[in-house]
Amino acid sequence: xxxxxxxxxxxxxxxxxxxxxxxxxxxxxxxxxxxxxxxxxxxxxxxxxxxxxxxxxxxxxxxxxxxxxxxxxxxxxxxxxxxxxxxxxxxxxxxxxxxxxxxxxxxxxxxxxxxxxxxxxxxxxxxxxxxxxxxxxxxxxxxxxxxxxxxxxxxxxxxxxxxxxxxxxxxxxxxxxxxxxxxxxxxxxxxxxxxxxxxxxxxxxxxxxxxxxxxxxxxxxxxxxxxxxxxxxxxxxxxxxxxxxxxxxxxxxxxxxxxxxxxxxxxxxxxxxxxxxxxxxxxxxxxxxxxxxxxxxxxxxxxxxxxxxxxxxxxxxxxxxxxxxxxxxxxxxxxxxxxxxxxxxxxxxxxxxx
Amino acid sequence: xxxxxxxxxxxxxxxxxxxxxxxxxxxxxxxxxxxxxxxxxxxxxxxxxxxxxxxxxxxxxxxxxxxxxxxxxxxxxxxxxxxxxxxxxxxxxxxxxxxxxxxxxxxxxxxxxxxxxxxxxxxxxxxxxxxxxxxxxxxxxxxxxxxxxxxxxxxxxxxxxxxxxxxxxxxxxxxxxxxxxxxxxxxxxxxxxxxxxxxxxxxxxxxxxxxxxxxxxxxxxxxxxxxxxxxxxxxxxxxxxxxxxxxxxxxxxxxxxxxxxxxxxxxxxxxxxxxxxxxxxxxxxxxx
Numbered sequence: 001x002x003x004x005x006x007x008x009x010x011x012x013x014x015x016x017x018x019x020x021x022x023x024x025x026x027x028x029x030x031x032x033x034x035x036x037x038x039x040x041x042x043x044x045x046x047x048x049x050x051x052x053x054x055x056x057x058x059x060x061x062x063x064x065x066x067x068x069x070x071x072x073x074x075x076x077x078x079x080x081x082x083x084x085x086x087x088x089x090x091x092x093x094x095x096x097x098x099x100x101x102x103x104x105x106x107x108x109x110x111x112x113x114x115x116x117x118x119x120x121x122x123x124x125x126x127x128x129x130x131x132x133x134x135x136x137x138x139x140x141x142x143x144x145x146x147x148x149x150x151x152x153x154x155x156x157x158x159x160x161x162x163x164x165x166x167x168x169x170x171x172x173x174x175x176x177x178x179x180x181x182x183x184x185x186x187x188x189x190x191x192x193x194x195x196x197x198x199x200x201x202x203x204x205x206x207x208x209x210x211x212x213x214x215x216x217x218x219x220x221x222x223x224x225x226x227x228x229x230x231x232x233x234x235x236x237x238x239x240x241x242x243x244x245x246x247x248x249x250x251x252x253x254x255x256x257x258x259x260x261x262x263x264x265x266x267x268x269x270x271x272x273x274x275x276x277x278x279x280x281x282x283x284x285x286x287x288x289x290x291x292x293x294x295x296x297x298x299x300x301x302x303x304x305x306x307x308x309x310x311x312x313x314x315x316x317x318x319x320x321x322x323x324x325x326x327x328x329x330x331x332x333x334x335x336x337x338x339x340x341x342x343x344x345x346x347x348x349x350x351x352x353x354x
Numbered sequence: 355x356x357x358x359x360x361x362x363x364x365x366x367x368x369x370x371x372x373x374x375x376x377x378x379x380x381x382x383x384x385x386x387x388x389x390x391x392x393x394x395x396x397x398x399x400x401x402x403x404x405x406x407x408x409x410x411x412x413x414x415x416x417x418x419x420x421x422x423x424x425x426x427x428x429x430x431x432x433x434x435x436x437x438x439x440x441x442x443x444x445x446x447x448x449x450x451x452x453x454x455x456x457x458x459x460x461x462x463x464x465x466x467x468x469x470x471x472x473x474x475x476x477x478x479x480x481x482x483x484x485x486x487x488x489x490x491x492x493x494x495x496x497x498x499x500x501x502x503x504x505x506x507x508x509x510x511x512x513x514x515x516x517x518x519x520x521x522x523x524x525x526x527x528x529x530x531x532x533x534x535x536x537x538x539x540x541x542x543x544x545x546x547x548x549x550x551x552x553x554x555x556x557x558x559x560x561x562x563x564x565x566x567x568x569x570x571x572x573x574x575x576x577x578x579x580x581x582x583x584x585x586x587x588x589x590x591x592x593x594x595x596x597x598x599x600x601x602x603x604x605x606x607x608x609x610x611x612x613x614x615x616x617x618x619x620x621x622x623x624x625x626x627x628x629x630x631x632x633x634x635x636x637x638x639x640x641x642x
Contacts, residue, residue, distance in 0.1 A: 051538050072544030080535040088557035098543045142539075 001027050001062050003048065003153050003185040008057035010047055010209075017043040018209045020057065025185050025202075030176060032196040032217065033189040035206030035232055041189035043209065045155045048187065050074045061152055061185075074153070077146035081158040083138035085130035091117070091141050092126040098149040116148040119178060136167040143171075147178065153185040160195075172198060193235045197221060205232045226350045227273060236278045236308060239318040243274045243345075250274075250340070253314055258291045258340050263354040272353060273346040278308065278321035280342040283328070289337035293318075300328040311336065387614035405615035414599065415616065419623075422575060422596040428510050429517075429574040434567060436514070437521025438559070441529055442551070444522070455526075458519040466516075470583025473512045498585065502592035509581045509593055516580065517570065524566040528559035564635045568628055575624055596620055 003025040010018040018040050025031045033041040046052040048059060050071035058067045066074050077098070085094045095113045104112070117123050120140040130138050139159060146154050156175075160168040176199060179186045190196060196203045196217055203217040205228075212232065213225040224230035230238050244251045245267050251257045252274070260267070282289045295311030295318060307326040310319050311334060320336050328334060347353045388406070391399040409415050444454050464472070479485040479497045488496040498504040532554065540550045578597040581587070587594035587602070594602070600620065604613035 046538075049538075049542065051541060071538075071542045076542060078538065078542050080539070082533055082535050084533075084535045084539045086553045086557075088560075089553060097545075101544050101549075 001152065001183055001185065002060075003187075004058075004060040005048070006058040006060065008044075008047055008059060009055045010043055010052060011055045016209055018047060021211050022057075023204060023211060023214055025187060027183050027185045028180075029186075029201035030179075030199045031185065031187045031201060032199055032203040033187060033206055034191070034193060034196045034203050036191055039191075039206040039232075040209035041191075041206055042157055044206070044211075045078070045157050045187060045189055048153065049076050049078050049155050051078075075149075075151050076153045076155065077149050077151040078155045078157065079139075079142050079146050079159045081161045083130070083135060083142055083162070085138060085141050085145075087130060090127050090129060091122055091133070094130060094141055095122075095144045095148050098145060102149075112148050113144075116144040119147065120144040136163055136171065139163060139171070143178070147182075150182070151184055153187065154179065156186065156188045158189050158191065161191075176200065193233050196233070203233075205229050207232055223352065224275075224344065225352055227275060227346045228350070230275050230344055230346075230352075234277050236319045236321060238275045238277055239281060239316075240273055240275045241313075241316055241318075242271060244271050245269050245345075252293075256291065256293055262341065264340075264343070264345060267345060267354050271348065273350075275344040275346065276338055276342060278319040280339040281318065281320040281336050282322045282339075283307075283309065283320055283326050283334065283336055284322075285337045288341065289339045291338045291340050293336045293338060294333055295336060297328045297330050297332060297334050300330060309334070309336075384614045384617055387610045388618055390611060392610045401611060405611040406619065409612055409616045409619060417591070418594055418596045418599040421592075421594065425510070425577070425595055426571060426574045429513055430567060430570060432510070432514055433518045433521050433570055434563070437518045437566065438525045438563070440518070440522045441525035442555070444526055446530055455523070458522050458526075460519075461516050462519050464516070466579035467583050469512065469516050470580040473508065473515075473580075474584050477508055500589055502589055505585050505589060505593050509584060512580060512584060513574065513577070517573065521563075521566045521570065524562045525559055528562035529555060532558045560635075564632065567635075568632060571631065572624060572628060575627070 005021055005023045005025075007020045007022055008018065009016070009020045021044065033044060035041050043052070047054060050066065050069060050073075054067055058065055060066070061074060061076075085091075086097060089097070092113055095116055096109050099109045099112060113126075114123065117126055120143055122137065122140055122144060125133060125137060130141055133141065139162075143159065146156075160171055163171065172195065175188075188199060200217055202215060203220050204214040205212045205220065205224075207228050213220055213229045220229065221233055224233060227240070241252055245260060245264070246269055248260050248265060249257050250260050250264065280289065281293075285292070293313055295313040297309050297311045298317070299310040301308045302325060304325075306321060306323060307328070308319055308321045309326070309328050310317055312318075318336075344352060345354045389401055389403070391401050393399075440458075445451055461469075474482075476482045477485045477496075477498050479489045485496060488494045495501075496504050498508040536554050536558075537550065540554060545553070576597060577595065578601070581593055581595060582598055582601075585593045587598045597620075600613060600616055603609050603616065
C-alpha cells in the first residue's frame with residue numbers, strides 16, 4: 001500500500017501553487033508536510049485528496065491511478081484545522097455518516113462507531129450534538145470519522161492548530177498510536193518543526209509550493225539538503241552568516257575565527273554560508289560551545305525552561321536558545337559561544353557542503 | 355463605602371422619552387379608546403370590555419382574520435422555499451455576485467405605495483402590460499378588479515415579487531458564511547447534493563431563516579399599503595385584510611372604540627405568534 005505522486009503540479013489562474021512534485025508516501029508511519037503558511041501544504045493535500053484537479057502529473061494510490069477520480073471515489077479521509085462535523089447530527093450519526101453513505105450494514109455500523117468513539121474517548125458523548133462538545137472533543141469527533149472509514153489514505157491538515165496547548169499535546173501523543181497498524185497512508189500537515197520531530201516518521205519540507213527535501217524526519221533534521229531546508233526545519237529561525245574558509249581556519253569576522261575540524265577541514269577555500277541552530281549558540285562557554293561572539297542584545301524571551309535572546313552581530317540578527325533562565329540586559333553587549341561542530345556550511349549554490 | 359449618585363438616571367432619560375413618545379403614549383391612547391365610547395367634543399363614557407367582546411364575536415372580524423391568516427400562510431409557504439432556492443442558485447464568488455445582489459435588492463428599494471400602484475397599472479386588463487397580455491394574447495379572462503381569485507393571485511404574486519428578495523439575501527448571507535471545509539468533508543464522504551443541503555446548508559442557515567420567517571410573518575401579517583393601493587380590499591370584501599378592515603372601521607366609520615379593541619387584539623395575535631415561533635425554533639439551542 002502506498003501513495004505515489006508523479007510530477008504533480010497545480011496552477012490557479014497562472015499562479016503556481018504546487019510545483020512539479022514527486023513523492024512516494026508509505027503507511028506505517030506519519031508523513032509530515034512541514035512548511036510555513038502559504039508553502040503549499042494544503043494545496044498539495046487537496047490534490048492528493050482529489051478536491052482539486054491536477055495541472056499535470058499522476059497520483060497513484062495502491063497501484064491504481066486515481067488522478068481523475070473524485071474525492072469520494074478515492075477512499076480517503078480528511079481532517080481539517082477547523083472542527084468540521086455535521087451540525088445537527090449527534091456524535092454517533094456524525095461518526096457513522098461515511099459508513100452510512102458507503103452502504104455498510106446497520107448492525108456493523110454500531111460496532112465500528114463504538115470502537116472509533118472508544119479510541120477517541122467519545123463513548124459518553126455519542127448522543128450529544130457537536131456544538132455541545134468542547135473544541136477538543138469536536139476535533140476528536142472529526143478524527144473518529146476519519147478512523148471509522150478505514151480509508152487507504154488519511155490527510156490531517158493542521159488538525160491541532162485550533163486547539164489549546166494542553167489538548168494539542170495530549171492528542172498529538174495519541175495520534176501515531178491511533179493510526180499504527182491501520183495500513184493507511186497518513187499525511188500530516190503542520191507549520192511547526194517541533195511537531196514534525198515529535199511525530200517522527202518521514203517529513204517533506206515545503207517552501208513556495210516546492211517539496212525541498214523528503215526523508216526520515218531525524219535524518220532531514222540532521223542533514224538539511226540546502227539552506228531553504230535548514231530554514232524550514234528550525235524554530236526559532238536558524239542563524240546564518242557569511243564566512244570564508246582560509247586554509248584550516250573559518251573566518252566569520254575579524255575577531256571571530258576558529259580552526260576547521262571534521263568535514264569542514266576538507267572543504268575548498270572560499271566563501272560559504274554558515275547556518276547554526278539557536279540552541280547551539282549559548283550565553284555561557286562550555287567544552288562544545290567554545291567560539292566566542294559578541295552582540296547587542298535586542299529582545300529577550302523567557303519560557304520558563306528556556307531563555308532566548310535575539311542579538312545583533314555586525315548587522316546580522318541571531319538568536320541564542322539556552323536551557324534555564326539567563327539574565328540579559330537589553331541594549332548591552334553580551335558574549336555568546338557557538339558550537340563549531342554543529343555548523344552547516346552551504347556552498348554558493350545553496351547546497352549543503354559540510 | 356456607598357456612593358449616593360443618582361446622576362446615572364439622567365443618561366437613561368433620553369431613551370425613556372423616545373420610547374414613551376413613539377410607543378408607550380400612542381399605545382396607551384389606543385388602550386384608552388378601547389375601553390370607552392368616544393363622541394365628538396372629547397366626550398368619553400366608560401364601556402369596560404364591551405368593544406373587545408363585540409369585535410371577538412363579529413363575523414366581519416373572523417372573516418378578515420381568516421383572510422389575513424390565509425394571506426400570511428401563502429406568503430410564507432411560497433417566499434421561504436423560493437428565497438432559499440434562489441439563494442442556493444446564486445453564485446458564491448466571481449463578478450456576478452454584486453450584480454445578483456443588486457438585482458435582488460431592487461424590488462425592496464421601491465416604496466410600498468409605488469409597488470401597489472405599479473402592479474395596479476401592470477394588471478389592468480385593457481392597458482396594463484400583464485393584464486392585456488393575459489386577456490388578449492394568451493386568452494385567459496383575467497381581471498383583478500372583478501374576480502376575487504384574480505385579485506388574490508395578484509396580491510400574492512405582488513408580495514412575492516416585492517419581498518422574496520429579503521429571504522434570498524438572508525439565506526445567501528447564511529450560505530456564504532459556511533466554511534468550504536464543510537463542503538469538502540461532504541465531498542469526501544460522498545454525500546449527495548440533497549444530503550449537503552439537508553445536513554449542512556439547512557442547519558447552518560437555521561438562524562438566519564428563523565429571522566427571515568419572523569420578519570416575513572410580521573410584515574405580511576401587518577401588511578396594508580400594497581393591497582390597499584392595488585385592490586382597496588375588493589372586489590367586494592374579498593381581499594379586505596385585517597389592517598384594511600381596521601382602517602375602514604377607524605377612519606371610515608369612525609368607530610374608535612371597536613377599532614382600538616381590534617388593533618389591540620391584532621397586536622396580541624402578532625406578538626403571540628412571533629413569540630411561539632421563535633420559542634419553538636430556538637428550543638434546541640438552549641438545552642445545551
